[in-house]
Amino acid sequence: MDKLNVAKHVAIILDGNGRWAKKRLKPRTYGHKVGAENVIDICLYAKEKGVECLTLYAFSTENWKRPKEEVSYLMNLLISFIKTKFDILMKEDCKLNILGDTDALPDKVREVCLKACEDSKDNKSLLLNVALNYGGRAELVHAFKNMLRDGIKEDEVDEELISSYLYSKGQSDPDLLIRPGGELRISNFLIYQMAYTEFYFTDTLWPDFTREDFDKALEAYNNRNRRFGGLE
Numbered sequence: 001m002d003k004l005n006v007a008k009h010v011a012i013i014l015d016g017n018g019r020w021a022k023k024r025l026k027p028r029t030y031g032h033k034v035g036a037e038n039v040i041d042i043c044l045y046a047k048e049k050g051v052e053c054l055t056l057y058a059f060s061t062e063n064w065k066r067p068k069e070e071v072s073y074l075m076n077l078l079i080s081f082i083k084t085k086f087d088i089l090m091k092e093d094c095k096l097n098i099l100g101d102t103d104a105l106p107d108k109v110r111e112v113c114l115k116a117c118e119d120s121k122d123n124k125s126l127l128l129n130v131a132l133n134y135g136g137r138a139e140l141v142h143a144f145k146n147m148l149r150d151g152i153k154e155d156e157v158d159e160e161l162i163s164s165y166l167y168s169k170g171q172s173d174p175d176l177l178i179r180p181g182g183e184l185r186i187s188n189f190l191i192y193q194m195a196y197t198e199f200y201f202t203d204t205l206w207p208d209f210t211r212e213d214f215d216k217a218l219e220a221y222n223n224r225n226r227r228f229g230g231l232e
């Protein structure tokens, strides 16, 4: 594969953990555990392939609707993911960044996440965004409120300015979105940023998603013809 055509920014909706566990007659939380273990391998592989930014949807603003036991399992899993994988991320020169409203997270989760972001802020080889308590609509509400708070005038508002008020400020838009788990929707993910993103859906459940699956998605992306509304 020509490295030049590798998607620079790949976003992944980490979906299908619950069904993966159910198929094995295990609790949904077991699927989350195995799914989390898969994250680091795909991160390292993405970096190896030349991806510069990887954005993972880990917990949405809508996921608070789940039973509180599952929510608290996911929050603790996040803490243990950062605690156990942070050294690898540092060694691999990955910069961790959170997209979403961290204020509404449990204190411990917020502290661990923000510290990891701070400690890795000078790393350059891969930007790893974790979308946590993230919703595309909530992100726009947050952006518009801050624009009003800053006294932005009507004629100052343009697409670039709106981008600069998003959690993803300063970043390129995703080139490729991968959604494992078989659902054909974006579930409130990066709704502003994905205006021209290429979509790749697969029935493979996230815990089963391998480096080969990632290659297939990159390959599909390579064969897309991105016109951005223009002509070839």
Ligand code: IPE
Pocket: 014, 015, 016, 017, 018, 019, 020, 032, 058, 059, 060, 063, 074, 181
């Ligand atoms: C993980 O997959 C996504 C998270 C919210 C962590 P799910 O928990 O949505 O798994 P399915 O879709 O029920 O199989």
Ligand code: IPE
Pocket: 013, 014, 015, 016, 057, 058, 059, 060, 063, 183, 185, 187
């Ligand atoms: C999207 O998956 C959110 C994350 C993966 C974090 P969901 O499982 O919550 O999405 P829906 O409910 O199928 O739309």
Ligand code: MG
Pocket: 015, 016, 017, 181
């Ligand atoms: Mg799901």
